[in-house]
Amino acid sequence: xxxxxxxxxxxxxxxxxxxxxxxxxxxxxxxxxxxxxxxxxxxxxxxxxxxxxxxxxxxxxxxxxxxxxxxxxxxxxxxxxxxxxxxxxxxxxxxxxxxxxxxxxxxxxxxxxxxxxxxxxxxxxxxxxxxxxxxxxxxxxxxxxxxxxxxxxxxxxxxxxxxxxxxxxxxxxxxxxxxxxxxxxxxxxxxxxxxxxxxxxxxxxxxxxxxxxxxxxxxxxxxxxxxxxxxxxxxxxxxxxxxxxxxxxxxxxxxxxxxxxxxxxxxxxxxxxxxxxxxxxxxxxxxxxxxxxxxxxxxxxxxxxxxxxxxxxxxxxxxxxxxxxxxxxxxxxxxxxxxxxxxxx
Ligand SMILES: NC(=O)c1ccc[n+]([C@@H]2O[C@H](COP(=O)([O-])OP(=O)(O)OC[C@H]3O[C@@H](n4cnc5c(N)ncnc54)[C@H](OP(=O)(O)O)[C@@H]3O)[C@@H](O)[C@H]2O)c1
Numbered sequence: 001x002x003x004x005x006x007x008x009x010x011x012x013x014x015x016x017x018x019x020x021x022x023x024x025x026x027x028x029x030x031x032x033x034x035x036x037x038x039x040x041x042x043x044x045x046x047x048x049x050x051x052x053x054x055x056x057x058x059x060x061x062x063x064x065x066x067x068x069x070x071x072x073x074x075x076x077x078x079x080x081x082x083x084x085x086x087x088x089x090x091x092x093x094x095x096x097x098x099x100x101x102x103x104x105x106x107x108x109x110x111x112x113x114x115x116x117x118x119x120x121x122x123x124x125x126x127x128x129x130x131x132x133x134x135x136x137x138x139x140x141x142x143x144x145x146x147x148x149x150x151x152x153x154x155x156x157x158x159x160x161x162x163x164x165x166x167x168x169x170x171x172x173x174x175x176x177x178x179x180x181x182x183x184x185x186x187x188x189x190x191x192x193x194x195x196x197x198x199x200x201x202x203x204x205x206x207x208x209x210x211x212x213x214x215x216x217x218x219x220x221x222x223x224x225x226x227x228x229x230x231x232x233x234x235x236x237x238x239x240x241x242x243x244x245x246x247x248x249x250x251x252x253x254x255x256x257x258x259x260x261x262x263x264x265x266x267x268x269x270x271x272x273x274x275x276x277x278x279x280x281x282x283x284x285x286x287x288x289x290x291x292x293x294x295x296x297x298x299x300x301x302x303x304x305x306x307x308x309x310x311x312x313x314x315x316x317x318x319x320x321x322x323x324x325x326x327x328x329x330x331x332x333x334x335x336x337x338x339x340x341x342x343x344x345x
Pocket of ligand 1: 053161162164247253255259282284328334
């Protein structure tokens with residue numbers, strides 16, 4: 001595609017901030033036409049092919065999201081992880097045709113500095129979308145924060161989600177004695193045991209957490225990787241073994257749907273008697289954190305020690321907006337990705 005023939009393009013734009021956590025993202029986002037500026041030296045134009053859908057997008061729709069990332073602005077395109085192909089280049093190290101991963105997704109075409117793009121290696125995975133995973137925070141939480149080892153009984157909440165499915169598998173790959181996932185629904189629990197390889201799964205929607213944890217971890221859990229908060233955090237405290245490490249990653253029960261998951265009641269006496277170490281963490285995606293995950297991902301995948309649990313939906317940009325609603329509703333399993341097909345203009 002020559003610089004003169006780049007077509008009119010589209011982007012997903014924030015119409016208004018999220019003021020009520022029960023609002024569906026689709027009520028605040030819309031696809032709008034955008035102008036594509038001429039490239040400056042060192043820039044590339046990327047035609048996006050895969051858009052990753054993550055929970056943090058909902059946080060960034062708030063006026064003051066409290067994340068270590070700038071929030072979305074009203075009337076401007078939103079952003080997030082995507083993969084595409086360079087279709088125009090003024091950077092010698094990113095020639096036309098290069099497949100790249102970048103953070104300026106949610107648009108048909110992204111215009112960005114070559115240094116903000118990461119070439120996707122050929123052949124390391126079945127498809128480039130395998131790079132749209134949440135392994136970096138999962139690895140950081142399991143390895144650096146919880147320091148999972150072979151003696152551990154690990155409990156992971158949100159285990160059928162993007163971060164949780166990776167965290168549970170990383171714990172297995174580190175040789176944890178037992179990994180138990182919590183997810184919503186019998187299908188997701190079956191998926192976690194039969195396809196993702198967890199030792200057991202608890203359906204928090206239909207099963208009693210205390211009964212199941214007593215049954216599955218009679219000596220208590222030694223690690224809790226929590227993406228949910230709320231009642232699941234409280235149950236994990238009740239079933240923690242002495243010296244248990246809690247890696248607090250997210251509060252889906254509060255971020256999605258407006259529950260009070262971010263404010264669980266902490267039984268301090270139980271926590272102090274058992275000397276539970278509660279460690280919230282916020283992954284900065286430092287080069288060291290990214291490298292630590294990347295140094296394992298391809299080899300563990302090739303050896304069959306982890307799978308990339310994911311769902312790929314297909315459609316134009318509008319499909320990414322409805323997919324964000326579906327992520328919140330828990331409709332899909334694993335990482336959620338939209339394969340962008342055709343133009344939405
Ligand atoms: N600390 C860090 O550095 C860091 C970095 C990245 C992400 N995160 C956090 O990690 C968490 C997971 O992110 P993700 O993008 O991978 O999202 P995700 O887990 O794929 O989120 C979607 C899932 O959330 C679950 N869910 C929805 N409402 C829920 C509720 N009320 N209670 C419990 N579960 C609910 C649903 O699973 P079920 O059907 O099983 O309920 C749904 O499938 C988020 O909290 C995110 O902010 C933290």
